[in-house]
Amino acid sequence: MTKADKPVQMADAELRAEQPDAELFLWREQAITLARILERTTESPSVTKGPGRGATQLRRVTELRASLKASRSQNRELRAELLDRDRMIDAAQRDRETVQSELLALRSSTLWRALGPVRKIARVIPRPVRTLMRSPISALTRIVPSREQNPPLESAPSAIAIVNSDESSVATIEGKVIHRPSAFFRDKNSQWVEPMLRSDRLLLKEFKPTARIAVVMHLYYTDLWDELSDSIMDIPEAFDLFVSLVGEENAPFADRIRQTFPDAQIIQCDNHGRDIIPFLEIVATGVLYQYDYICKLHSKKSVYREGGGEWRQHLVDGVLRDTDRVTTILAAFDADPDMGMHVADGAKYKGREYWAGNEAHLGKYLPWFGLSTEVYEQEFAGGSVFWIRPFLLREVDSLKLNFDDFEPEPIGIDGNLAHAVERLFSVACHNAGMRITTNTDLENGSRQADRAKPPLIIANYLPQFHPIPENDRVWGKGFTEWTNVTRAQPQCKYHRQPKLPSELGFYDLRLPEIREQQASLAKAYGISAFCYYYYWFNGRKVLETPLESVLRAGQPDFPFMICWANEPWSRNWDGLSKETIIPQTYEDGWELKFAADILPLLQDDRYLRISGKRCVAIYRVQHIPNAKLALEKLRAELLRNRITDVQIIGGWLRLGDDAELPDNPSDLGLDGYFEFPPHNIPTAPETTRSIETGDSINGYNYNYTVDAAVDAMSEQRGPKRYRGVTMGWDNTARRGKDAHIFLGASPASFRRWLRATVLQIMNEKPVAEDAVFVNAWNEWAEGTYLEPDQTFGRGWLEAVSSAIGRKLSDENVYEREGGEGRTSIETNIKATQSES
Known part of the structure; x- marks a missing residue:
């Protein structure tokens, strides 16, 4: 054994004898058990049962607190001692590595190989003679260079000073302060x-x-x-x-x-x-x-x-x-x-x-x-x-x-x-x-938890995120909604554009993994269902691929419903023209064809039921000629196909030359209305000017709308009307300088609106099931979406979960796979008691 090997072997032996985990666990469990005893003692009713008993308990509490403090101090001292021992072992290991590096550098050098014959001769030379030869050999090694230009020896520590951990432990290498935790803590x-x-x-x-x-x-x-x-x-x-x-x-x-x-x-x-x-x-x-x-x-x-x-x-x-x-x-x-x-x-x-x-x-x-x-x-x-x-x-x-x-x-x-x-x-x-x-x-009294059932949260879902022939013909091959989204630019000061997705990216809804990710996010943050826009033109379906793929695959396992977007498909939304791409007509017998097309959807177990009834929404019911009679025919055809529990609701909105909606939805053959903001909500112009031209723009203050909508909630909604909220409105991606923009919208202000809506519903109907329609899940080109974006991340989704009183821990997201992860104090105590 050489002198260089001896400290290394001693360090190895000490390392094998080291068992810090058991000692640390013992001190930790003693401290935890003592803390639990203290907690139970202070909570015990017997503390207040009389002056004598109370004084005894108080002394016991004081003793326990002192013991707990001493235990924590001992715990810190033990950890410091273990840490110092780890450092000493690490230092010894580094010494061994240094010696090995020196030997490797020496043996790989040109000089070492050149002097091979000399070493063989030296073995037969008597020791006194070899001693006299060391000086000339040392001089020669300084003249002949090594093959290694930067041998490990040059970077090896010349001195290692281990300082006590209570004095900020460091390892000093050639005067430079280097800090590394011990191997024990690096492993942990x-x-x-x-x-x-x-x-x-x-x-x-x-x-x-x-x-x-x-x-x-x-x-x-x-x-x-x-x-x-x-x-x-x-x-x-x-x-x-x-x-x-x-x-x-x-x-x-x-x-x-x-x-x-x-x-x-x-x-x-x-x-x-x-x-x-x-x-x-x-x-x-x-x-x-x-x-x-x-x-x-x-x-x-x-x-x-x-x-x-x-x-x-x-x-x-x-x-x-x-x-x-x-x-x-x-x-x-x-x-x-x-x-x-x-x-x-x-x-x-x-x-x-x-x-x-x-x-x-x-x-x-x-x-x-x-x-x-x-x-x-x-x-x-x-x-x-x-x-x-x-x-x-x-x-x-x-x-x-x-x-x-x-x-x-x-x-x-x-x-x-x-x-x-x-x-x-x-x-x-x-x-x-x-x-x-x-x-x-x-x-003075904290608020009690909500006892009423929160309403369902239904998010409108736009399927226009994949190419279709109709869009290719009008807008150019490969057009999707993302084409508009990426070209948006800020129109005024404090205007957040472009609005771009984050974790889901610029997705294609033909991909099943995207639909799975959307459903997973929605479910985690309290969304109850997606309401797919259903584009149906007298038997011709458009943008149907995502929903039909959901139907065929049986995935994702997430509730859905449909909203028939029953208006002509035109170019008027882009501000260029009112050219009709696909007309919306109501030919004789359309009710039977529509019932046949939606029947497979209604028969799916995932189709959303509100208060036990499958819900079908119609965006623009005033556009239907003789709507009451037409909807009676639609119900009759669905009933003939054994759909006995359907409810049909219409959008609470008015477009163009549409007639005023009657207060009673049954006058139109409907079971109720659903609100569709930004339609029919109070607005206040926001004085602001275009960055490009200096002209006034169509800006509105989102906070004013939120406050006004909340104030109006005390008003009677009528026989049946589902509430609606929106994260704002900003169709800059489609209309450019002619856009209508809600300024100042944020997840916090949206949460204020949705929370007030949820509370109002729970106060009105603490038992009956109700719903809120959110516009929308993914209307990116209209600036209203719940999906994660590059500005607020998942903030819009977090606003929903906060508004309905939901927490991430309700989904058990802190349980790691295989049951691993940090255990609670209570779990540690039970484990200790079991071992005892």
Whole structure:
């Protein structure tokens, strides 16, 4: 055994003897069990059964709290000890690799081979003589070059200094600070990357949540880590932790964080934009939208104010403090879909004095949402420590703020972009029709969960995303709706165009995998059914391929219905002419042919039933001559084919020379109406001018329409009318400068409209089944769609799930394949008890 081999073998033996997992598991389970005992003790009714008993219990609680704190401290010390041991083993391994590299470099050199005969002769030379020969041989090695231009020896560490982990452990190589977590933690966290590499943001895009809660912490002052980490341990269920560290000097602190949270996701950032830029960088990866709730923390000291440390503790205690408080907050979020943010008492502000300093920044960004700076009477959450629903981050995320938008340090205590963004989170909350709560609000009585059944959410579905001969002839070969979508350009300031798809891409509806993806998205976010536009012209069908493929394949397994688009197919929508491509006629006997064509659809088990009846919609019922008699014939033919449970509804709209719709739908042979906004909804012109010509454009304020529609909901709907909502309207892709544009539409404002609609229906009909028609699932050329786009991602879908009180965790999206993933505290305790 050589001197070089001995430390390597000793390190190998020590590595084989290392069993950190068992020791760590023991300490973790002791801490968890102690925390559960503490929780049960504090919740026990016996605490209040008398002064003597209460004093005993109080002493017991105090002892348990002290024991728990000591256990956490021991846990951290054990992790630090294990981490140091791992580093020593790693250092020994690197020593061995260095020696091997040196030997390999030497043996592969020209000199080594050239001196082969000399070595053979040297073996027979006596030791004293060999000693005298070393000097000339060393001189020769400095003259004859190696074959390797950059041998491993040059990059091998000349010295390795292992520093205790409590003092920010580093490995020093030729004076350069290099940070790597131990092999133990690298194995536990495959997402780890070298610090200061921006690839950590890329890896977050692929991160799969293991819980419904994310904790996002900005750790500028690393000396506050123990305080903040102790606070988040009071969260009574599993969570994923994201931490941002500032500067190279804090990079080694990642190891310290992983002593307590081995799976923590850590990004490195510069000291710019305070806690806001790091938070927005994590938001921009999309990972946070996969959670139900986010707890945002940061290590603020507020050195500019007296008692800054007490202020931080107050803010953190307001959202964490202990298990009981967090349990109460989460229960309130679960029960109340309109609870958007939660902050500590005293952390809500309103009034011009708190907003005015940020008006310059707010005036730049609020118009994108159809809002002015006159928001100072709204409350906003101050302190940047809060619980929030991820959906509300879509507004700020859509602004695509970057590093250069924020002022360089040092910045003032107000009036900069970081403080303006802090207020924008709250603006989004109010825009979505949600509230900001405090602990006092919850103590005064939290809202009870909705008991009434929410209505069905039916999304209108356009099948014009595949080539057909009719479009080829008129518009050119290969034309689809995407042809229009991609050519749209902004017509005025604060106009979002072009509107482009994100994750589904520019799809072709002839592909079954696209239809499957659409149905999967719709189902996950609470859409009840697709309402396919059915293009039927006296027996001639157009754009029928997607729906007929669904019928033949039996997939996707997702409810559907049809809306007969019974008007002539013309070019009037493009502003070029009123040339008719396919006329819509009603020849004698059309009712029988139409019944025969839709019969296979109605007989499919997936066809949508509302209150037990199959629903057939007709877009423009006034266009049908003698509609009441015609629909009676249609019903009779369907009845003859054993369709006994059909209901026929007509669009609540009026086009061209159409007559006014009667209040009673039965006057037209209908069972009811369905609203089809933007038809028959209040509008208000938005004063804005064309970028190109300076002329006024057909702009409307979406927020005005939302508020007016919500105010009008108390009005009687008539005998039967299904409500309708829309994400806006913007047919720039089809009409260019002659387009009609709703400005300021966003998922938050759409959610406000849909949520009010859902509540109104549940109050009117808490038991009976009802429906809301959404215009539309994929009307991209008309600027109203639920599918993910490049501005708001899945924000429109998230607005739907939020409006009906649905959470991602309702779909069990946090259960990994094979039952793997993070287990809850309760599961760990049960497992420990079972083993005992």
